[in-house]
Amino acid sequence: MRILLVDDEELQLLRLTEAVKKALPADNVFLSYANPVLAWEENKETPVDIAFLDINMPVINGILLAKKLKTVNPQVNVIFVTAYNEYALDAYKLHASGYVTKPVNLEKIQEELDGLRYPVELKSTKKLQVKCFGNFEVFSGGVPVKFSRKKSKELFAYLIDREGAAVNVNELNAILWEEDKKSYFRNLIADIQASLKAVDAEDVFIKRRNECFVDVNKIDCDAYEYRKDNPDAIRMYRGEYMAQYSWAIFEG
Secondary structure (H helix, E strand, O other), X not given: OEEEEEOOOHHHHHHHHHHHHHHOOOOOEEEEEOOHHHHHHOOOOOOOOEEEXXXXXXXXXXXXXXXXXXXXXXXXXXXXEEOOHHHHHHHHHOOOOEEEEOXXXXXXXXXXXXXXXXXXXXXXXXXXXXXXXXXXXXXXXXXXXXXXXXXXXXHHHHHHHOOOOOEEHHHHHHHHOOOOOHHHHHHHHHHHHHHHHOOOOHHHEEEEOOEEEEOHHHEEEHHHHHHOOOXXXXXXXXXXXXXXXXXOOOOO
């Protein structure tokens, strides 16, 4: 993630930067500026994910800078940092993600990061990006993967839930229908294979005799990252997991 921090008071900027760095993993990009004009000039071509902005600054105040940043990334998470509560109404009119009063500390910063208005997407390096929190969705390069049948998508969701464990046809039959429809599985499997082949990811799904599974090493998944204690994934979880499927229960 790219995190922008702007405060024209050097000491306040230092405190803010230290608190945010303690709250977030070190592999993020932290951009600290005491000059709001420079902050805009150097970041107007590249979107930032989160912006901590002092409101009362010269030339470009925090409200104006937030508006400018939103032209680059409409879903930038803006967290205003200020000693002046009278700006709160203007901040919320901008749909700010949060509002922190000075002096800042780690607890205040962490609270705002845990409740971001626009959860930051996880970094993707694999063939497929799988979203389990909320409704189940599958993406390739940010574009939804299309399944011809709803049950094909549900079957794939169950395999994702099993996280690489092989599942036999009897188990899948019981989960998907609670009655004997094994003969229909050939159609579902063919649909999954065709859907993944269309996005050059057919090797993610593996079928062997009476069982099948997914290659988790070729998937980016929010639930998998949650279990690895990835802070970004933890912030994304809002208590819903594959919400459209009654069998889905998340065990973190």
